Amino acid sequence: MTQSRLPGKFSEIGGMYPAHLLISQDELTAMVQRLGKQITEDYCGKQILLVSILKGSFIFCSDLVRAIDLPTTVEFMACSSYGGGTSSSGKVKIIKDLDCDIKDKHVILVEDIVDTGLTLSKLKEVLSLRHPASLKICTAFDKPVKRKVELHPEYVGIEVPDEFIIGYGLDYQNYYRNLSEIYAARPVEN
Ligand SMILES: O=P(O)(O)OC[C@H]1O[C@H](OP(=O)(O)OP(=O)(O)O)[C@H](O)[C@@H]1O
Numbered sequence: 197m198t199q200s201r202l203p204g205k206f207s208e209i210g211g212m213y214p215a216h217l218l219i220s221q222d223e224l225t226a227m228v229q230r231l232g233k234q235i236t237e238d239y240c241g242k243q244i245l246l247v248s249i250l251k252g253s254f255i256f257c258s259d260l261v262r263a264i265d266l267p268t269t270v271e272f273m274a275c276s277s278y279g280g281g282t283s284s285s286g287k288v289k290i291i292k293d294l295d296c297d298i299k300d301k302h303v304i305l306v307e308d309i310v311d312t313g314l315t316l317s318k319l320k321e322v323l324s325l326r327h328p329a330s331l332k333i334c335t336a337f338d339k340p341v342k343r344k345v346e347l348h349p350e351y352v353g354i355e356v357p358d359e360f361i362i363g364y365g366l367d368y369q370n371y372y373r374n375l376s377e378i379y380a381a382r383p384v385e386n
């Protein structure tokens with residue numbers, strides 16, 4: 197792809213662009229099906245509540261919920277710590293809290309990516325005080341090389357390298373969420 201003529205949703209934003217395809221649509225589909233099957237088996241006979249962490253997880257969660265064959269409800273929380281850039285501010289803000297009580301419910305937090313781990317460790321801390329029957333994490337992507345806190349998600353789709361990734365819900369400056377595959381974002385060279 198010629199950097200000076202990046203078209204449509206692949207356009208340069210803020211000096212960055214989707215430089216390198218990392219994960220194809222077929223790999224994403226296979227990953228979602230595998231996680232859905234695993235969750236269906238693990239929670240057999242139970243009802244579950246998926247908590248989608250906005251904004252990044254909206255596409256993954258919409259695929260995942262359809263791959264789960266259990267009585268399932270979906271609720272949303274919104275968090276932010278990246279402020280549009282490529283590094284965590286370290287301050288996790290809850291922008292929108294849950295509208296429902298999670299006491300005695302089997303809760304799965306659905307994330308697009310665990311990077312430093314700061315977002316999910318803060319959310320786990322906050323939600324475990326509300327006494328769910330169980331609380332687990334399902335993330336589409338895991339970047340363990342960047343971890344700043346001890347955090348081991350129970351369900352991991354695909355481990356990713358030390359790259360800032362975009363697509364399939366993941367953004368740079370709120371763009372690129374609508375790419376159907378996962379790309380490494382890199383600066384445009386002058
Ligand atoms: O493990 P961490 O280093 O905390 O990073 C992971 C978090 O960062 C991203 O959210 P972001 O704050 O960019 O908000 P967004 O989902 O609205 O894009 C992502 O969706 C995770 O919630």
Ligand code: HPA
Pocket residue numbers: 278309311359360361362366367368
């Ligand atoms: O690699 C990433 N891409 C997009 N958003 C993110 N939030 C944490 N890590 C990432």
